[in-house]
Amino acid sequence: MEKLLSTNRRIEIVKENYKIISERIAEAAVKSGRNPEDVRFMAVTKTVEPVLINTAIEQGITLIGENRVQEFLGKEPDLHLEGVEKHLIGHLQKNKVRQIVGKVDMIESVDSVEIAKEISKRSEMQGITTDVLIEVNIGEEASKFGFAQETLEESLAEIALLPAVRVRGMMCIPPICETKEQNRQFFSQMNKLYIDFSSKIFNNINMNVLSMGMSADYYEAILEGSNLVRVGSALFGERIYR
Numbered sequence: 001m002e003k004l005l006s007t008n009r010r011i012e013i014v015k016e017n018y019k020i021i022s023e024r025i026a027e028a029a030v031k032s033g034r035n036p037e038d039v040r041f042m043a044v045t046k047t048v049e050p051v052l053i054n055t056a057i058e059q060g061i062t063l064i065g066e067n068r069v070q071e072f073l074g075k076e077p078d079l080h081l082e083g084v085e086k087h088l089i090g091h092l093q094k095n096k097v098r099q100i101v102g103k104v105d106m107i108e109s110v111d112s113v114e115i116a117k118e119i120s121k122r123s124e125m126q127g128i129t130t131d132v133l134i135e136v137n138i139g140e141e142a143s144k145f146g147f148a149q150e151t152l153e154e155s156l157a158e159i160a161l162l163p164a165v166r167v168r169g170m171m172c173i174p175p176i177c178e179t180k181e182q183n184r185q186f187f188s189q190m191n192k193l194y195i196d197f198s199s200k201i202f203n204n205i206n207m208n209v210l211s212m213g214m215s216a217d218y219y220e221a222i223l224e225g226s227n228l229v230r231v232g233s234a235l236f237g238e239r240i241y242r
């Protein structure tokens with residue numbers, strides 16, 4: 001359906017969606033005892049054309065997330081990214097690390113010690129430190145990336161020793177749930193882990209980002225403590241994979 005809409009119409013839809021989502025984020029933030037500006041609204045831009053991404057930025061988006069290194073690097077020249085933070089949110093292959101380090105402000109999808117080591121190594125070579133989030137496979141799903149809860153402590157201790165990555169928090173993609181209640185349980189469990197690990201003393205680790213919640217469940221995620229929601233289709237419309 002989206003394909004049949006004119007670009008102008010799609011631009012209008014992104015503007016409307018941006019407003020609606022911003023208001024819901026603000027409402028959920030207040031409901032959870034925080035200020036609207038305490039929760040960041042990331043526009044997830046995979047498969048989205050630059051014209052629509054730029055529209056979202058004009059509306060006030062200051063954070064974008066891309067899944068694939070190649071897609072991001074290909075689109076970047078067409079984006080109006082002044083004042084906009086860029087995060088990588090998709091699973092990263094070791095051989096792509098070299099291309100993305102230094103190009104994004106944060107890598108949210110650190111899902112193994114090995115990938116963290118590679119990010120540190122490539123960052124060191126560039127003389128920079130890369131901010132990362134630890135991805136947790138909160139639903140223990142075989143199909144998903146991320147650390148299992150029981151390996152978190154040991155893995156974090158190892159990552160904390162790396163010289164050129166800085167762990168800023170955690171992210172998760174919970175299982176698809178039948179009810180909002182089930183969804184909230186995963187988010188709540190994640191928030192507990194986040195609080196638990198934030199208070200543990202690890203050198204190099206100073207967590208203040210909890211990235212959880214997408215188009216279908218960002219409201220519930222905020223109620224359970226998320227301070228960064230990653231919204232794609234609710235903002236840009238259904239994705240068309242080419």
Ligand SMILES: *Cc1c(COP(=O)(O)O)cnc(C)c1O
Pocket residue numbers: 044046067089090173214215216230231232233234
């Ligand atoms: C695609 C994607 C999103 C956004 O998904 P929507 O349901 O379209 O909002 C968020 N986070 C990650 C890691 C994604 O890959």
